[in-house]
Every structure is written in C-alpha cells, then in structure tokens.
C-alpha cells in the first residue's frame with residue numbers, strides 16, 4: 001500500500017516535460033491507469049500542459065486526415081501540356 005502511495009505521489013509531482021511525454025504517449029495508445037489519472041489531474045491545474053495537449057492532439061488529428069501521398073500523376077493535366085512536357089523531356093533526355 002505504501003509503495004503505491006509513494007508511486008502516486010511521485011507521478012503527481014512529475015515536471016511538466018514528463019506530462020508532455022505522457023500526452024504524446026497517450027496518442028499512441030492507452031496509458032496505465034495511474035499515469036492516465038495523474039495526467040488528467042495535472043491537465044486540470046496546468047494551463048501550459050493543457051494548451052500543449054490541445055495543440056498536439058489537433059496536429060495529430062490533422063496529420064491523420066491528410067491523404068496518403070501517392071506517386072505523382074499527370075491525371076487531369078490537359079493533353080497540350082502533357083505533349084509539351086514530353087517534348088521538353090525528350091530534348092533533355094533524348
């Protein structure tokens with residue numbers, strides 16, 4: 001019992017940079033219960049970490065919504081432009 005109380009106390013006293021690491025780890029998967037509880041508690045009282053969490057979650061969501069970038073495609077390019085590009089490529093690399 002004393003060991004778990006000490007661990008809880010240690011986690012609650014972690015510096016903000018360690019909470020920032022927890023915020024990032026939480027994006028990769030579920031945190032252990034004690035870490036999750038400590039993080040939630042810290043975010044209630046620390047505006048800096050709350051702002052960081054909001055920003056990193058926004059970026060994480062934005063990156064996930066980006067389309068996968070496939071190979072370059074000339075789809076949608078007018079035939080005239082394609083022809084000029086082919087001619088120019090042939091001049092450079094006959």
Ligand SMILES: [Zn+2]
Pocket residue numbers: 015016019042046047048049050
């Ligand atoms: Zn903090």
